[in-house]
Amino acid sequence: MMSKGEIVLxxxxxxxxxxxxxxxxxxxxxxxxxxxxxxxxGYARLARKLKNIDYDAIVIFTPHWQTYIGTHFLGxxxxxxxxxxxxxxxxxxxxxxxxxDVDLAEKMREAADEAGIITKMMTNPDFRVDYGTITSxxxxxxxWDKPIVTISSNRNTHYYSPEVMIEQAGALGRACAKAxxxxxxxxxxxxxxxxxxxxxxxxxxxxxxxxxxxxxxxxQYVWDMKIIDLMRQxxxxxxxxxxxxxxxxTIAETEGGGLIWMMAAMGHPDYSAExxxxxxxxxxxxxxxxxxxxDETREYVL
Amino acid sequence: xxxxxxxxxxxxxxxxxxxxxxxxxxxANEGYGKLRSxxxxxxxxxxxxxxxxxxxxxxxxxxxxxxxxxxxxxxVWTHVDDxxxxxxxxPYDFKIDVDFANGYASAAEKRGLHSRTVAYEGFPIDTGSVxxxxxxxxxxxxxxxxVSSNMYANRAETIVLGKAARDVLAEQGKKAIxxxxxxxxxxxxxxxIDEVDDRIHSQKDDDWxxxxxxxxxxxxxxxxxxxxxxxxxxxRVSKVVAYKPAWWMAATMGQHNNYAGExxxxxxxxxxxxxxxTLTPTDGSFGDKEFDEDDVEFYHGDRDVLDKGML
Numbered sequence: 001m002m003s004k005g006e007i008v009l010x011x012x013x014x015x016x017x018x019x020x021x022x023x024x025x026x027x028x029x030x031x032x033x034x035x036x037x038x039x040x041x042g043y044a045r046l047a048r049k050l051k052n053i054d055y056d057a058i059v060i061f062t063p064h065w066q067t068y069i070g071t072h073f074l075g076x077x078x079x080x081x082x083x084x085x086x087x088x089x090x091x092x093x094x095x096x097x098x099x100x101d102v103d104l105a106e107k108m109r110e111a112a113d114e115a116g117i118i119t120k121m122m123t124n125p126d127f128r129v130d131y132g133t134i135t136s137x138x139x140x141x142x143x144w145d146k147p148i149v150t151i152s153s154n155r156n157t158h159y160y161s162p163e164v165m166i167e168q169a170g171a172l173g174r175a176c177a178k179a180x181x182x183x184x185x186x187x188x189x190x191x192x193x194x195x196x197x198x199x200x201x202x203x204x205x206x207x208x209x210x211x212x213x214x215x216x217x218x219x220q221y222v223w224d225m226k227i228i229d230l231m232r233q234x235x236x237x238x239x240x241x242x243x244x245x246x247x248x249x250t251i252a253e254t255e256g257g258g259l260i261w262m263m264a265a266m267g268h269p270d271y272s273a274e275x276x277x278x279x280x281x282x283x284x285x286x287x288x289x290x291x292x293x294x295d296e297t298r299e300y301v302l
Numbered sequence: 303x304x305x306x307x308x309x310x311x312x313x314x315x316x317x318x319x320x321x322x323x324x325x326x327x328x329x330a331n332e333g334y335g336k337l338r339s340x341x342x343x344x345x346x347x348x349x350x351x352x353x354x355x356x357x358x359x360x361x362x363x364x365x366x367x368x369x370x371x372x373x374x375x376x377x378v379w380t381h382v383d384d385x386x387x388x389x390x391x392x393p394y395d396f397k398i399d400v401d402f403a404n405g406y407a408s409a410a411e412k413r414g415l416h417s418r419t420v421a422y423e424g425f426p427i428d429t430g431s432v433x434x435x436x437x438x439x440x441x442x443x444x445x446x447x448x449v450s451s452n453m454y455a456n457r458a459e460t461i462v463l464g465k466a467a468r469d470v471l472a473e474q475g476k477k478a479i480x481x482x483x484x485x486x487x488x489x490x491x492x493x494x495i496d497e498v499d500d501r502i503h504s505q506k507d508d509d510w511x512x513x514x515x516x517x518x519x520x521x522x523x524x525x526x527x528x529x530x531x532x533x534x535x536x537x538r539v540s541k542v543v544a545y546k547p548a549w550w551m552a553a554t555m556g557q558h559n560n561y562a563g564e565x566x567x568x569x570x571x572x573x574x575x576x577x578x579x580t581l582t583p584t585d586g587s588f589g590d591k592e593f594d595e596d597d598v599e600f601y602h603g604d605r606d607v608l609d610k611g612m613l
Binding site: 065066067068069070072081082084086087088089090093118120122123124126127128152154155158159199200201202203282 | 363364365366367368380381382384385387388390391416420422423424425426428452454489490491492493494539540541572
């Protein structure tokens with residue numbers, strides 16, 4: 001009999017393309033002098049932890065595949081193309097070649113469908129994978145040696161309200177957890193987004209000039225710290241409870257539903273999040289964190 | 303005459319929807335077919351015109367860092383829509399007017415805006431621009447320019463962006479066709495539908511759309527510009543801060559109501575309101591409104607209201 005699948009780690013993994021740009025991987029065409037080390041070193045630390053975890057696939061929820069008609073899943077075994085960031089094409093032109101766990105994607109889509117969620121498999125071979133998926137996955141797993149599943153962000157916050165988003169993303173998370181359990185696979189969940197998300201609308205001549213990098217305003221910083229403090233205390237339900245106000249006050253990227261989805265899938269952890277780093281990128285607040293359900297491997301990182 | 307007054311020569315304007323259905327599946331619904339026919343009629347008028355440039359403002363190209371302008375001379379790719387990927391890919395091979403793009407970015411900067419060109423192989427040209435250019439200018443007979451819609455921009459910034467387009471059109475002496483790619487009501491059905499059953503999402507959306515079409519048909523572009531905030535509140539899903547297409551279109555074509563308007567088609571596109579409309583400058587005038595919002599010429603940026611509130 002097949003053993004039960006499980007979620008072995010959940011990661012909050014922001015996707016400013018600046019971080020890939022700053023790392024200068026060979027896949028990216030742009031060249032930088034560095035920058036945003038607090039986040040990049042935090043990512044490197046989390047990537048090392050992942051190397052020591054036995055898992056089969058990464059399932060990532062991205063706000064940069066925005067769908068208005070339900071939730072969509074990548075549904076072909078491989079995608080190879082170039083991702084050019086529409087906002088920062090000067091920083092991110094990344095040649096990707098990735099594998100998809102289509103079997104797991106289909107199981108999650110079926111479970112979501114059974115839960116009453118509108119769904120669609122994406123099977124167009126010319127589809128371009130979004131830069132959120134690529135940035136978060138590259139920084140967590142630069143070797144790209146694990147298959148992924150990308151889940152789109154159904155824009156319920158825009159169409160209805162943050163409260164509706166919480167309901168639907170939560171239901172999606174529970175459905176995905178059920179599918180993972182039935183799949184017998186060991187899965188890493190990734191919620192790809194920043195916290196506060198008001199951007200600067202101009203860019204420094206040298207984007208990686210760290211003398212010019214700071215949070216957009218103090219209100220965003222205070223809100224981000226409130227969220228991080230609750231995560232440290234293991235109060236994930238409280239994080240979700242205040243999310244509508246947090247999202248509204250800080251124009252947070254949580255509006256996409258990723259963290260809600262992941263927390264629901266993980267049963268709203270009551271243990272501390274591992275904190276790997278917090279830093280602003282072009283004014284937005286970015287936190288790298290993970291939730292390790294294994295008491296023996298869970299760490300106090302920062 | 304236009305050159306003597308250093309005014310840009312704008313032959314006509316087109317307002318058209320961004321959804322891919324008229325391009326990819328016009329046969330799936332009678333309404334999609336009518337929209338396609340309307341696009342075809344516009345294409346023919348463009349072919350018969352003496353235009354030097356097709357200037358596109360697309361609401362499905364959001365920007366954040368200022369106003370982005372496509373400046374790659376020959377962008378080639380196959381675009382796939384995030385929602386409607388199952389309808390197929392959209393291969394494109396466009397011809398961009400690089401001189402105009404560079405001039406537009408400079409003109410915008412001169413008026414206080416942050417603007418930059420983008421010229422990168424593989425840059426993701428948005429669904430609305432691809433649909434419009436493929437249907438309106440399939441043979442690349444006329445070079446194009448595409449400008450983004452900044453997410454945070456509001457009225458002043460958008461109007462100044464339109465005026466910057468006029469500046470460079472006049473400076474380069476190019477005869478232009480101005481294209482705005484935008485829905486009317488933009489609420490789509492949130493479930494998949496059989497295309498034959500498509501309809502406008504609600505009676506309210508339909509009522510407002512038809513009122514907007516009355517204004518367009520009467521050539522009342524500046525009146526529509528002034529009604530933009532009402533339109534946004536009534537029939538636009540709040541994905542961005544405001545309904546901006548009429549602001550930009552009026553500021554670019556001329557802020558008045560002296561147009562001959564023609565609504566070539568109005569149909570549902572997965573619940574949203576899609577219309578193909580032309581506006582041609584005329585001598586006549588129509589309208590019964592006067593306005594009290596500033597006609598801004600230069601963008602001064604944020605007013606730092608938040609900082610001033612700290613006591």
